[in-house]
Amino acid sequence: MAGKRAAGPQVGLSRERVLRGAAAIADERGLAALTMRSLAEALGVEAMSLYHHVANKEAVLDGLVEVVMAEIEAAVADLDAPEPEDDWRTAMRMRVLAAREVLVRHPWAPRVFETRTGTSLAVARYFDGVLGLMRRGGFSYELGHRALHALGSRALGFSQELFEPDGIEAPEEALAAMAEQVPHLVAMIRDATHGGAVLGWCDYQAEFEFGLDLILDGLERLRTKP
Amino acid sequence: MAGKRAAGPQVGLSRERVLRGAAAIADERGLAALTMRSLAEALGVEAMSLYHHVANKEAVLDGLVEVVMAEIEAAVADLDAPEPEDDWRTAMRMRVLAAREVLVRHPWAPRVFETRTGTSLAVARYFDGVLGLMRRGGFSYELGHRALHALGSRALGFSQELFEPDGIEAPEEALAAMAEQVPHLVAMIRDATHGGAVLGWCDYQAEFEFGLDLILDGLERLRTKP
DNA sequence: CTTGACAGACTTACAATGTAAGTCTATCGT
DNA sequence: ACGATAGACTTACATTGTAAGTCTGTCAAG
Incomplete structure (x- = not known):
């Protein structure tokens, strides 16, 4: 069991540095530019x-998930959200939007x-936190479970947009x-534009929040009158 | 402008046959097994x-989207759904679930x-149909627009499951x-299992429908009392 | 029937990628 | 002092996408 030591001729790599480097390349030059050589x-x-x-490379990609999830957990920890017992809806909303900010910085993350096949521990832990929040907010396990499915990737701050209405x-x-x-x-x-310019008429952040609120509202209704 | 003729020594390929072959390989052996040589x-x-x-290969993948969308359009056309004017909710629900059946047959599709970067015409046409359905159901363009975003990939029958609660x-x-x-x-x-077996306790179809209904209910509420 | 154009197949070749296998060297515990 | 070893380097190869060029069977025009 050697501790940490700077072996070899130079500073020495580490899993940490490798994964950080991988994230940096994906951020700057896109996921396709991430090769073992680059x-x-x-x-x-x-x-x-x-x-x-x-x-191997798969492990690098697995590691990227960990990197992103660590950033999300950090963002969530920094939050000054209400106690779920008092206002689960706001607590959840803030958590999801904090996650979204991280995801927006890493467009390759989705x-x-x-x-990735199979759930990583980091992702499972995140969803565990979401479920815990809902529990504290008065959800049954059953409704909490359904809520996790209903939220899906939205819980992590992104929605799968298959269809991009703007950019034209x-x-x-x-x-x-x-x-x-x-x-x-x-x-x-x-x-929507009554003849004006179309570019950027579609506010993705607002639309994301709309969809999120639609789901949260629905869940709240089910929570209070099952 | 040569019409169709069987040139060359044998039957002859065609864009059609190439794309069908590609879909077959992805279905049978997975997306990774789809190479130009295979x-x-x-x-x-x-x-x-x-x-x-x-x-090139990108064009093959673009073509796969067309193949899937064609199957979806066919499934939707076969539907015996109510007129949206009478019951948009059921019409939409049936449409989405029909799409989902196709997607389930092609797990690589999502x-x-x-x-794919940019929206394919086939996908745009599908969403156009969804929007048209909502219009006939009494939606404003504005609410219809938000609904498209809120549904996202769910309109095509799949939800991004980042977290697989079962399989254990x-x-x-x-x-x-x-x-x-x-x-x-x-x-x-x-x-959920109170001590019993866990395998397969999670019914993805039911969960998908739950999430879908949550959104449709929310939209209906917004539609009737804006 | 000949002929020539051409669609559509084949052959060859190469660059990029992931990675197996083996080598070299500086550090550390003994 | 010295052998073990972590961790770097070198070499080599299989797979992939695809550029470039060749070959051949069919059809329309002469």
């Missing part, structure tokens, strides 16, 4: 050296989460061209 | 021949959806070992 280079080392600290320049002609294929969407955009 | 082999052809019908053998000892790390989850499982 990661090694960023750490001033050869690719194979990484394998002394992580089993994709990494999704490709959408001058009137472009809309007209689309009107045949997707008439209702086009009408919706026209209605 | 796909070619399955079609009795060399890898490079595929490039006469698809631009991952493919998520990695969970004899009492295993639970005891986890109790330190995730006490609430363990208590929840104990409560």
Whole structure:
């Protein structure tokens, strides 16, 4: 059992440094740019050296989940939220939005989460905290369980947007061209912007909160009158 | 403009056949097994021949989205749902559950959806249909828009489950070992199974419907009293 | 029937990636 | 002083996507 020592010619890697480096690359250059070689280079080392600290690339991705979850747990711990016994709804809302801030800083995180098979301990612990919050807020285990499913990834601050309504320049002609294929969407955009610029008309943060509140409201109703 | 002709020594490929083959491989052997070479082999052809019908592998994945969406549209068309004017909630529910049946047949689909950048026309058309349904059900464009966001991937029949509560053998000892790390989850499982077997105690279909109904109920409330 | 254009298959080749296997060296406990 | 060892490096290879070029069977025009 050697403690920690700086073996080798230089500072020495560590699982910590490897994972931090991986997160940095994903943040700066995207998930596709994260290869064992690019990661090694960023750490001033050869690719194979990484394998002394992580089993393989899958383990790096698993580690990224831990990194993100640690940031989320830290953000949640910093929160000055009400006691769930007094106001579980606000406590939950703040927790989820704190998690969301972390996720927004790491746009690659949802994709990494999704490709992990099996639940990581870090994720399980987070959901355990969510469930504990609901328990303190007066939920039965049964309703708490359903609530975890209903929230899904939203509990961690992201919703799977399969369909991005904005990002279009959408001058009137472009809309007209689309009107045949997707008439209702086009009408919706026209209605929302009444002829003005479309870029950025869709406020994702607001929409996320809307969906979250819809679920929380529903849960609260079930909690009080089952 | 040559019409359709069987050029070459054999039956001849086509974009159609390539995409169907790709879906078959993903279904049978998983998404990771889908390579240009494996796909070619399955079609009795060399890898490079595929490039006469698809631009590159990304295009194959784009095509998979189309394949899935076509199946969903077909399932939706077969539905014997009420007119949205009479009962939008049931019409929507049936539509989403029909989509879900397709998605369940293609477990790789969510991952493919998520990695596509930009919205495909097929997906946009689907959401256009959802929005149209809501319009006929009495939604404003504004509420319809928010509803699309609130539903998110659920409109297509899947929820991002980051956390899989089952899949554990969970004899009492295993639970005891986890109790330190995730006490609430363990208590929840104990409560739900009161000592019995844990395997498969979690009914994903039922949980999906619960979450869906929670959202639909919330939307209905907003629709009738804004 | 000949011929030539071309769609659509095949062959070859290469760069990028993950990683198995083995080597080298500085540090530490004895 | 010295052997063990952690942790770096080197080499090598299988898999993948795909660029570039070749070959061949079919069809339309002469």
